[in-house]
Amino acid sequence: MKPQTTIESVRLRQVNLPPKVVRTDAIQSFVTQETVLLTLRCSDGVEGTGYAYTIGTGGSSVMALLHDHLAPRLIGRDPLDLEAIWKDLFFSTHATAVGAITSLALACVDTALWDWRARSLGLPLWKLLGGAQPRVPVYTTEGGWLHLSAAELVDQTLAAKAQGFKGAKVKIGRPHVSEDVARLSAVRAAVGPGFDIMTDANQGFNRPEVVRRAHAFAGLDLAWLEEPLPAEDVAGHRQLREHTPIPVAVGESMYHLAQFREYLEQGACSIVQPDVARIGGITPWIKTAHLAEGFGVPVCPHFLMELHVSLCAAVPNAAWVEYIPQLDDITTSRIRVEDGYAHAPSTPGLGIEWDWPVIAARQVTEVQVAPAR
Known part of the structure; x- marks a missing residue:
């Protein structure tokens, strides 16, 4: 019997991207896109990356919620259990839901899980x-x-x-x-x-x-x-x-x-x-x-x-x-x-190919969550 795949580690990054043009609307301006990236590595050797964003404030709060509360709950979980994981994480942060910061953090996890699932099956999302x-x-x-x-x-x-x-x-x-x-x-x-x-x-x-x-x-x-x-x-x-x-x-x-x-x-x-x-x-x-x-x-x-x-x-x-x-x-x-x-993209996963050297050069924060040794 094939061994069950589990999530072994989670890496978090934040990259701030200024808009290409001035963006204004009736109530605000788009200052910078705080892009939070979450990469999970599973025991089958396949990685999945998900992300979320803000338009100028809250990126560090999303990072903190993920690092302190959500990412540790992923270690050892079966990445196929998308529904169970989403529900568990939602209820573990119920005091801050429904709300933007919690939803953005959940999105980082969920999109990474779907990326892993599609990549592991060799299918476009x-x-x-x-x-x-x-x-x-x-x-x-x-x-x-x-x-x-x-x-x-x-x-x-x-x-x-x-x-x-x-x-x-x-x-x-x-x-x-x-x-x-x-x-x-x-x-x-x-x-x-x-x-x-x-x-x-x-x-x-x-x-x-x-x-x-x-x-x-x-x-x-x-x-x-x-x-x-x-x-x-x-x-x-x-x-x-x-x-x-x-x-x-x-x-x-x-x-x-x-x-x-x-x-x-x-x-x-x-x-x-x-x-x-x-x-x-x-x-x-x-x-x-x-x-x-x-x-x-x-x-x-x-x-x-x-x-x-x-x-x-x-x-x-x-x-x-x-x-x-x-x-x-x-x-x-x-x-x-x-x-x-x-x-629609034809490549497996989300269809997004990340430029990791550029991300490493531009990221403002990087942390990793893994099992305690």
């Missing part, structure tokens, strides 16, 4: 998880930031269209509704009717103002209105859906499957946007996608395109991958985009 579609339409977010002028938005969106993207995101939330309307109208006039424009308010409005703006956006054929209200305001999102035909998208600021269930049960969203890092990993992400499928709702995940391309390819109701380069500085692999579609 998207095939292991379902293999629903080999390619997914892609839109870009790297040119629509709130500080840009209407002319700059037009130039960058036209450039994205020329590059083959099927859509682009434009941030909204300028002080007066007329400013948002002018910017969006300029982009729509430039790109024409066959190109999708996504908008993102980053939770910047209150209930009366978002209804006002939604009515002002009528006739612009927007693909969706993303995070128009604070994420905890389920009733407000439901009311908004009753006042506008523009699809309402939510999810990047949710940290548990149950939060998505509440939105779906209440009919408070048209599109779900789970972020695999913020929801706690691949295990709850896939559950969320299938839950949304049962409600006839598409999945358009937030950020993390290098991982989300595989998750979107795994499920039938994924409609878009968001293009926003994140890992180019520390990986040797690149997401393949052709004719407006992101293609």
